[in-house]
Amino acid sequence: MTDRLNQADTRNWQEINFDGLVGPVHNYAGLSYGNVASASNKGLVANPLEGVLQGLEKAQHLRGLGMIQGVLPPHDRPHLRTLRMHGFTGSDAEILASAWKENPALVRNVTSAATMWTANAATVTPSADSGDGRTHFTPANLAAMYHRSIEAPTTGRILKAIFPQGDRFAHHDALEGGTHMGDEGAANHNRFCADYGEKGVALYVYGRGAFEPATDLSFPGRQTREASAAVARQHGTAANRTLFVRQNPAAINMGAFHNDVVAVANKNVFFYHELAFENPARLRSDIQAAMGDAPMHFIEVPDDQVPLGDAVKSYLFNSQLISSPNDTAMRLILPVEAEEMPSVKAYVDSLLMSGGPILHADYLDVRQSMRNGGGPACLRLRVALSHSDRLEMGANCILDDLLLARLQTWAKKHYRDRLSPDDLGDPALMVECFTALDALSQILNLGSVYDFQR
Numbered sequence: 083m084t085d086r087l088n089q090a091d092t093r094n095w096q097e098i099n100f101d102g103l104v105g106p107v108h109n110y111a112g113l114s115y116g117n118v119a120s121a122s123n124k125g126l127v128a129n130p131l132e133g134v135l136q137g138l139e140k141a142q143h144l145r146g147l148g149m150i151q152g153v154l155p156p157h158d159r160p161h162l163r164t165l166r167m168h169g170f171t172g173s174d175a176e177i178l179a180s181a182w183k184e185n186p187a188l189v190r191n192v193t194s195a196a197t198m199w200t201a202n203a204a205t206v207t208p209s210a211d212s213g214d215g216r217t218h219f220t221p222a223n224l225a226a227m228y229h230r231s232i233e234a235p236t237t238g239r240i241l242k243a244i245f246p247q248g249d250r251f252a253h254h255d256a257l258e259g260g261t262h263m264g265d266e267g268a269a270n271h272n273r274f275c276a277d278y279g280e281k282g283v284a285l286y287v288y289g290r291g292a293f294e295p296a297t298d299l300s301f302p303g304r305q306t307r308e309a310s311a312a313v314a315r316q317h318g319t320a321a322n323r324t325l326f327v328r329q330n331p332a333a334i335n336m337g338a339f340h341n342d343v344v345a346v347a348n349k350n351v352f353f354y355h356e357l358a359f360e361n362p363a364r365l366r367s368d369i370q371a372a373m374g375d376a377p378m379h380f381i382e383v384p385d386d387q388v389p390l391g392d393a394v395k396s397y398l399f400n401s402q403l404i405s406s407p408n409d410t411a412m413r414l415i416l417p418v419e420a421e422e423m424p425s426v427k428a429y430v431d432s433l434l435m436s437g438g439p440i441l442h443a444d445y446l447d448v449r450q451s452m453r454n455g456g457g458p459a460c461l462r463l464r465v466a467l468s469h470s471d472r473l474e475m476g477a478n479c480i481l482d483d484l485l486l487a488r489l490q491t492w493a494k495k496h497y498r499d500r501l502s503p504d505d506l507g508d509p510a511l512m513v514e515c516f517t518a519l520d521a522l523s524q525i526l527n528l529g530s531v532y533d534f535q536r
């Protein structure tokens with residue numbers, strides 16, 4: 083059965099980007115150690131309404147380029163289930179009040195809007211590459227950061243609502259084992275292929291081994307080799323088409339807490355910084371060997387043209403690299419911060435003139451997210467699907483004009499335009515968030531995915 087499904091349509095594949103909607107509690111609490119933007123913007127007043135609208139505008143921009151664009155909903159915050167697990171009891175308002183009084187830092191952690199960065203939601207293996215011809219999903223356990231370690235169960239329920247478990251789609255539980263099995267999802271996973279429906283090569287990038295001291299790291303290596311290997315095994319990708327490589331410790335120490343801050347792939351193009359990996363020449367030859375006859379294009383950005391610090395600060399590599407049906411060449415979707423960094427702007431200008439596979443670049447404003455270390459690529463989960471896979475999807479998460487208008491109206495009705503970390507104990511904010519998400523789950527036809535609905 084699965085072979086038949088696998089072979090039914092290698093054409094008519096498209097990569098869908100599922101953008102995470104910025105949540106109503108979007109704020110700058112500085113929760114992510116090792117994420118330079120999050121730490122340096124700690125305490126700023128955020129504008130959740132502007133954030134969600136910026137995200138929708140990015141999604142709409144991609145739609146305008148002919149891409150299929152999905153959305154993933156924010157999670158319920160504050161996460162009362164976690165506070166109950168901490169032993170707080172009573173009504174919702176009582177739980178929040180006593181937790182805020184006793185431990186405001188805990189409340190800030192369970193009131194992060196970090197689920198917007200859906201590149202960390204899960205690792206996805208398209209059906210063309212998996213062992214059984216189904217699309218496989220493993221929600222990331224995000225064990226390295228407490229505020230993100232509470233995401234996986236709700237993420238799993240949302241993914242199952244959109245991709246029903248069965249002949250087409252297979253769902254795994256998030257990895258157990260705490261930080262030893264730290265898994266940050268698609269942000270540390272690249273897929274190379276000649277075309278989306280062709281068999282691809284998976285490249286998993288990890289920060290450290292689970293059972294070795296990483297004395298060369300001054301910031302957390304969030305992803306372990308063992309976690310990457312476990313996900314690859316679950317998804318059943320062919321051994322000769324599955325590669326594992328360590329991220330350069332120098333990049334992690336410079337603030338590249340995920341590999342997608344220093345590298346991005348699309349089809350047979352790999353665009354990365356010279357210092358992203360310790361031995362890029364070896365990696366290139368391993369990728370090309372795994373790809374066989376399909377020629378790869380490697381675009382290695384030299385440190386003397388774009389210093390690693392500029393790349394991390396501007397998020398050059400946290401751009402989306404897309405093949406839109408309207409273009410023959412590939413296109414980068416960059417944050418405006420990249421345009422404002424002279425070394426990066428000069429590099430991108432020369433890249434577009436080089437006659438290579440990337441000939442277009444758009445700079446978009448996602449500053450609300452960027453201040454927390456989340457660029458265009460962080461904000462989306464890529465799912466490559468055949469046409470017949472797409473027909474089997476559930477829920478109502480694919481953007482069209484009507485859904486876009488409904489989401490804009492919904493956000494304007496429910497979101498604040500100012501939020502500081504000191505506001506997170508406000509019981510009214512909790513009510514606003516749950517009311518907004520209840521309405522959203524109906525708009526997106528998700529069923530009862532949230533803890534407060536169960």
Ligand code: SUG
Pocket residue numbers: 109110111112113114117120121194195196199201202227230269339340342343454455456457459460461
């Ligand atoms: O996990 N920031 C996120 C940013 C994630 C970016 N994702 C990718 N690179 N794919 C993180 O560090 C900051 C939240 C705060 O401080 O409130 C935060 O979680």
